[in-house]
Amino acid sequence: MHSLHKSTTGHSLINFLLLFSSFCALYVLTSVLLLVLGTSSSLLNLHSSSNNVLIEPSTTTTTLDHLVFGIASSGSSWPKRKEYIKLWWNRTTMRGCVFVDDDVNIGPLKAEEKEKNGEDDDYSLPPICVSEDTSRFRYTHHGGTRSAIRVARVVKETVALLNHSGVRWFVFGDDDTVFFPENLRKTLSKYDHRLWYYIGANSESYKQNWFFGFGMGYGGAGFAISSSLAKVLAKVLDSCIQRYPHLYGSDSRVYSCITELGVGLTHEPGFHQVDFRGNAFGLLAAHPVTPLLSLHHPDYIDPIFPNTTAIKALQYLFEAVNVDSLRILQQAVCYDRRFSWTISVSWGYAVQVFHNHLSLPDVLKVQQTFKHWTKGTTMADLYSFNTREFHPDPCRRPTIFYMDNLSHDKDGIIISTYKKSFQNCSSNVASPNGPPEVIKVATTKLVLDTKQLQAPRRQCCDVLPSSVPDMMDIAIRECKEDELIYMH
Incomplete structure (x- = not known):
């Protein structure tokens, strides 16, 4: 009897200790969990008043x-x-x-x-x-x-x-x-x-x-x-x-x-x-691969199209904007192997024909066609982008063609036509080896999704055979996956 009682008492003590240990473990676990939840709640409250709050992506399109x-x-x-x-x-x-x-x-x-x-x-x-x-x-x-x-x-x-x-x-x-x-x-x-x-x-x-x-x-x-x-x-x-x-x-x-x-x-x-004065051509013709969002100081620069007023020149630009807003001023560069020409298309604005081979990084530099905003110091001639000389001799510059008109064909192809500017070198007359009088550029409307806006890529262009004298045909398209833009 005594042995049995002692054994029963031992088992009861062991059960009590196990129950007490479980209770303590549960208490500790609950305390830790409450502490974590409290800390998380505090952090969430802190984050909700700042830019770091975790929220679901917006499901509706911005209009x-x-x-x-x-x-x-x-x-x-x-x-x-x-x-x-x-x-x-x-x-x-x-x-x-x-x-x-x-x-x-x-x-x-x-x-x-x-x-x-x-x-x-x-x-x-x-x-x-x-x-x-x-x-x-x-x-x-x-x-x-x-x-x-x-x-x-x-x-x-x-x-x-x-x-x-x-x-x-x-x-x-x-x-x-x-x-x-x-x-x-x-x-x-x-x-x-x-x-x-x-x-x-x-x-x-x-x-x-x-x-x-x-x-x-x-x-x-x-x-x-x-x-x-x-x-x-x-x-x-x-x-x-x-x-x-x-x-x-x-x-x-x-x-x-x-x-x-x-x-x-x-x-x-x-x-x-637009903190500069004079001719804005260099900046507009070498716009970065991103949508054009704004232009400031139209009263302080020359009209962006020649032989017109500032307001009429901008109205003319908006004719192209209204056709393909995202593509306006987007620069595509292609090469004509027949004459070793480098051709830069700034869509809806101008085309330049460089009469020599230029690598793409050189073409993308902004030609310094403008004058500094303020005077007096060396820093006045420094800009926040790469520039290159706009040669004082027109005959040493690229031949410039300004947008003349826009049209659509039945397949949704947009045709923009660019005519040679009177501001070019007077000796640039039409010849088999000279620049054309008119350049026609074919594109489709530019559509960019969010990923393309976040990781933009320049488009490619091709010089096409043309059956019309003194006319150059160019097509702009998406580049192939491993395509390089250079003189082949």
Whole structure:
């Protein structure tokens, strides 16, 4: 009996110890799990207020209706600059406002400004918004104007506008910024608007970048801010810009406040500040392999097509934009083995025939057809891209052909025709071994998906046999997988 009792007691003790150990193990495991979950919850809460939150990809396509534009203008500049806005604005599909100062005088429209249907010519423009008073803000930069504060606050006032349901991106620019909306929409669609994005580009001028900052999105080129970031920026902008009375421009203030939020610039080379003067041909003819998003300073450069006005030249460019927006200015290079010619096609704008063999890296350098933006220092002649000489002797330059017209055939092939410019060398007369008078380029409409936008590749072109005297036929196509662009 005693032995049996002792054995039973031993088993009970062992069972108790096993049960107690299991309870302790369960308690420890539960505590650790709660600690992990609590930490994860804290981290999730922390991340949800920043750019690092893990979210599902957007399932709907970005449309123009998802973009809201804030355009900075003034009462004095708007009457002339609105002609640039008319080039790209569509009031039926786009949202935004033009911000002017208190002294703006819209005034009655003249009779010649009425459309044929009797409606105001200005009906197709964005609505006018009068900026809020900025007298409470300090401005101490001696070389600039107080309007820089008003223009910086366009960001805050645009976000505050009503009827912005479903907005994904806020886009900001000047009244002389010519945007290419379809390309802008397509480019922004590769980014998730629910993350904090500040997207723009530097100046072409090294001196401007050195002085104002390489990390800033220049306001004349235009920049885009995701809606998630813009809403937070709008809350803190006024308190932030109080710390920067010494800055020169509005874009410097916006950049500084976004920097204080811990966000850096995402570079998109399709935005163009155009900080130079004179002939912009070199830059336009060597556009990077990315959609053209904007052009600034049309009043400071020559008309981009010869023998016309600045506004008419841009209207002409938009004829090609309206046919194939994504392809505009996209550069394809091919070689004519018969004469050892190098041919560069900047679609919708110009074709160049170099009368010698140039390697592709040399063709892609920007010909310095323009003059520096400012004077006085060695840095004024430095640019943020590779340049090469534009020879002062026209007979040592490539033969240039400017776009003349566009047409479609029944198979959806787009034919663009380019005629030799009168600005070429006078000795360049038609001959069996001389350049043609007309160049015809055949393409299909350029369609780019998100992967192609994220990893762009230049297209190839071929010089085709032509049965028409003094005419060259060229076809642009996708390059083969292992195809190299060089003189065979």
